[in-house]
Amino acid sequence: MLIRGTTRLLGVLGNPVAHSYSPAMHNAAIERLGLDLIYVPMKVETRGLKSCLNAVRELDFLGVNVTVPHKQNVMPYLDEISEVSRMMGAVNTIVKRDGKLFGTTTDPEGFLAGFREAGHSFDGKSVAILGNGGAARTIAFALFHLTKPKRVAIVARDPAKSQLLAREIKAKLDKDLETLALDQYAKYADGFEVLVHTTPVGMHPKTDESLLPGEQLLSSQIVYDLIYNPEETALLRQARERGCHTVGGLAMLVHQGIASFKLWTGIDPNPAFFYEGIQTQKAAAP
Secondary structure: OOOOOOOEEEEEOOEEEEEOOOOHHHHHHHHHHOOOOOEEEEEOOOHHHHHHHHHHHHHOOEEEOOOOOOOOOOOOOOOOEOOHHHOOOOOOOEEEEOEEEEEEEEEEHHHHHHHHHHOOOOOEEEEEEEOOOHHHEEEEEEHHHOOOOEEEEEEOOOHHHHHHHHHHHHHHHHOOEEEHHHHHHHHHHOOOOOOEOOOOOOOOOOOOOOOHHHHHOOOOOEEEEEEOOOOHHHHHHHHHHHHOOOOOOOOHHHHHHHHHHHHOOOOOHHHHHHHHHHHHHHHOOO
C-alpha cells in the first residue's frame, strides 16, 4: 500500500486494539479498490478521548470506528448523534462532515446481516440473549427495532440489571423484554429457538470457557456467538456437537465494517475483500 502526501485517514479507537481485525479488513478493501486512504489502529485511554477526537477533527480523517470501552464515552464529544445511537446509547462509527463529528452505530446492521448471511432470520423466532452488558443492549434494541421476533428474553446472572434494560425498552419502543436469571435458564431452554451470546466468556485467551453447559443446548436451536476470536468458541463447539445450527461473530464484524466503510466513502465494498484481509492477518500471526 502506497502512502502519499494526499492519503487520507481512517482508524479505530479503543483500548485494547492490538487484537483488532479492523485495520486488516479495511486496508484490504482500500487496496483492492485503489483508494488513497489508510486505516490505522489508535489505542486511546479514556482520559485522552477528548484530545483524540479533537485530533480527528483537525487532521485529514474521513472518520473512525469506536470499540470498547469507548462506545458510550465518545458521545458527549460529538457534534451530532444519530437517532439510532441515541436510542441504543452507543456509537461505533464517527463520520467527519465539514469539520464536525457525526456519530452513529452500524453494529445492529452488522448483527442482522451476519445472521442473514448464514441463512437465518429472527422474524417470528423466540430469542434468548445471553448477557446484559453493552452488546446485549444493542442486540435487544436491534431485534425489537429492526426485526419481528415472537419474543425476546435477557438471560443473565444479574436479573435486576436486566430489568432496567427491560423498562427502558418498554419506555422507548413499547416492547416487552423478558428477563431470566442464568441459573434458571435450563428450565425454560425449550422455549427458545435462537440463542445469542453477547458476553466475553470464551474469548481469546480463555477459549475453553462457556457460559452454558452443553446439555442445555437443544439440537433444534440456532446458536449465534458474537465472539470472533476464536471463530469457533467453546459454546459453538458444544452447540455443533449437540446438532445445533451455529453462527460465529466474524460475519457481524465484517458487515458492521462494510456499513461504516460505505458511510465514509460512499462505496459498498465486496465482503470478500474484508474476509481476505482477516485471513491475511491470521496467516501472518506468530
